[in-house]
Amino acid sequence: MRILAIALNNLRRRKGRTLFQALGLLIGIAAVVTLVAVTTAMRADLEKKIDEFGSNLVIVPKANDLSLSYGGITLPNTAGAKYLREKDAALIRTIPDGESINVVAPKLLAPVEADARRLLMVGVLFPEELRAKKWWRLRGTKPTAPDQVIVGANAGSKLGVRPGSPIEVNGEKFQVAALLRPTGSSEDDLIFADLHRTQNLLGVPGKVSMIEVSAWCSSCPIERIVAQTAYVLPSAKVTAVKQAAAARKTTVDLVTKFSLGIAGAVLAVGALIVFTTMMASVSERTREIGVFRAIGFRKRHVMKIFFFEILLLSLLAGAAGFVVGTGGAQLLAPRLAGAAVSVRWDPLVAAGAIVLALVIGFGASWYPARRASQLDPVEALRSL
Amino acid sequence: MVDVEDRVGSLLELVHITKTYQGPEGGVSALDDVSIAIEEGDFAAVMGPSGSGKSTLLTILGAMNPPTSGKMYVDGIDVYGLSVERLADFRKRYLGFVFQQHQLIPYLTAAENVMLPLVICECDGSKRAMAERALERVGLAGMGGRLPNQLSGGEQGRVAIARAVVNEPVIVLADEPTGALDSQTGEEIMALFKQLNDDGHTIVMVTHNHENAAHAKRIVCLKDGRLPEAEEASPGAYCIK
Ligand SMILES: Nc1ncnc2c1ncn2[C@@H]1O[C@H](COP(=O)(O)OP(=O)(O)OP(=O)(O)O)[C@@H](O)[C@H]1O
Numbered sequence A: 001m002r003i004l005a006i007a008l009n010n011l012r013r014r015k016g017r018t019l020f021q022a023l024g025l026l027i028g029i030a031a032v033v034t035l036v037a038v039t040t041a042m043r044a045d046l047e048k049k050i051d052e053f054g055s056n057l058v059i060v061p062k063a064n065d066l067s068l069s070y071g072g073i074t075l076p077n078t079a080g081a082k083y084l085r086e087k088d089a090a091l092i093r094t095i096p097d098g099e100s101i102n103v104v105a106p107k108l109l110a111p112v113e114a115d116a117r118r119l120l121m122v123g124v125l126f127p128e129e130l131r132a133k134k135w136w137r138l139r140g141t142k143p144t145a146p147d148q149v150i151v152g153a154n155a156g157s158k159l160g161v162r163p164g165s166p167i168e169v170n171g172e173k174f175q176v177a178a179l180l181r182p183t184g185s186s187e188d189d190l191i192f193a194d195l196h197r198t199q200n201l202l203g204v205p206g207k208v209s210m211i212e213v214s215a216w217c218s219s220c221p222i223e224r225i226v227a228q229t230a231y232v233l234p235s236a237k238v239t240a241v242k243q244a245a246a247a248r249k250t251t252v253d254l255v256t257k258f259s260l261g262i263a264g265a266v267l268a269v270g271a272l273i274v275f276t277t278m279m280a281s282v283s284e285r286t287r288e289i290g291v292f293r294a295i296g297f298r299k300r301h302v303m304k305i306f307f308f309e310i311l312l313l314s315l316l317a318g319a320a321g322f323v324v325g326t327g328g329a330q331l332l333a334p335r336l337a338g339a340a341v342s343v344r345w346d347p348l349v350a351a352g353a354i355v356l357a358l359v360i361g362f363g364a365s366w367y368p369a370r371r372a373s374q375l376d377p378v379e380a381l382r383s384l
Numbered sequence B: 001m002v003d004v005e006d007r008v009g010s011l012l013e014l015v016h017i018t019k020t021y022q023g024p025e026g027g028v029s030a031l032d033d034v035s036i037a038i039e040e041g042d043f044a045a046v047m048g049p050s051g052s053g054k055s056t057l058l059t060i061l062g063a064m065n066p067p068t069s070g071k072m073y074v075d076g077i078d079v080y081g082l083s084v085e086r087l088a089d090f091r092k093r094y095l096g097f098v099f100q101q102h103q104l105i106p107y108l109t110a111a112e113n114v115m116l117p118l119v120i121c122e123c124d125g126s127k128r129a130m131a132e133r134a135l136e137r138v139g140l141a142g143m144g145g146r147l148p149n150q151l152s153g154g155e156q157g158r159v160a161i162a163r164a165v166v167n168e169p170v171i172v173l174a175d176e177p178t179g180a181l182d183s184q185t186g187e188e189i190m191a192l193f194k195q196l197n198d199d200g201h202t203i204v205m206v207t208h209n210h211e212n213a214a215h216a217k218r219i220v221c222l223k224d225g226r227l228p229e230a231e232e233a234s235p236g237a238y239c240i241k
């Protein structure tokens, strides 16, 4: 038998107390893991959103008469419309940072009369568009024929259409391939149709109103891409879109700070619980310690018993805290930060949880263990 | 730290030991100029009224209670000249304790309790086997797996004795080992001590019980922290009456 066995047997044969002792630490660690996991997931989600919205460029003709709005970007009025050429889209990929360009999605915007209502129709290249709009959720099928359209959620309910419904736009027949689930943006009010079909409908073949460009990453040199694009398209106005993501970042930063504060408080309480239970354990085990010392255990042997116990407890609490905390985060994150947020079982977080548990466990039981080791055996044995 | 004074005569010697505790109303004198020699193979019973300093004497013999003045020599070692940690090592090597109330560790089995002194020893051989042998010696063969609360008072006493002798200490110290037992069981425990003594262990035991004391080879009688004068003329007379 070794000293470790003494510690192990104490924990093993007094399960109730062991559990109580571990619980204080476990709850603290679990809370921290949950908060860290949720905020990390929110950050990851934000990065993804920045990829989706933030790093995009919008290219419009250098025109003046501003009146139409699309996705927060004001577009030239079609009346005095100048168009970009559809061919320009291909030029964008030729810029020096062309590697970073993910999707180039040219668009033609057209105010139309659909089933006797005025709506905005957007001619798009569906394969490009669907690649750029990763957040789109369709009810129905992807359009396969030129006269098939995707209808935004609000537009769909105004028109009273469902997937498969026929609609008439500017007197020509189209079919609804899919309805767009609500996105909360101006996309909800639009009808998306095939670019070339729309060009024919308006009688402007080869023309587009704008080109949306999405870059690969959240950290791409977006300003450089803007400059390079403006250079190859001198007649166009190139703008980077960031505002939405920036606003969201502020919120996430705030939540992170708040979470860190809470985590600190919870950990302090956990440390206090470890400290008090250890102190109680020392005084409860005074006679025991007296016996150990009388038998010839040195002070450090007695400390070792307590440290082995806290080592085992901390490992237990750290591991369990990680499991409970991550589980909690998986339940909480979607509720707090939207369905798209997912929490992974992160081995790095597991290691962090265990290290944190050890630091707090040892930090909080250093003094009690020292006290235990310094008990005078005669005094200890007298307290019968 | 071996004291090479010429003290090879006795195994253990207390020389002019005085112990004064600091109480709330000044010093409480527990022992006053006590000198005793214990020989190898001795079986001494320490007797005397309550408060006469028996436990104090035993803890001083136990190398865990430094006297206010005086010296203790064991094997020529000036015991209280040792540092605190060296004292612990000394206890480990020389002493076995049987505490009042047995003081078994509740979460360790009988065998594990017996093994406690071996946890810190640099002894070779199977510690478990040594513990089993010690349990056998006290008549508890095969009961090593039980926890203290699954043992009777007498059995707990036996485990405590097995723990005290498992590492073959030079001296076994016992403070009222039968105090919590009925007379029948107490008698069995005393027979065990007698057996240990016959096997060569030196034993110093505090007891209130005259029948127990009768097993001892000699009686050390304390009164108000002193050895009464009469003690010298006829040992134990004061306590036996
Ligand atoms: N730690 C202590 N602090 C103060 N006084 C003490 C301490 N230990 C013992 N005493 C006092 O010293 C005297 C001797 O005590 P001791 O415990 O040695 O007596 P005892 O003979 O063992 O008594 P009993 O038979 O009741 O166990 C008593 O007056 C006691 O109150």
Ligand SMILES: [Mg+2]
Binding pocket: B054, B055, B056
């Ligand atoms: Mg006493």
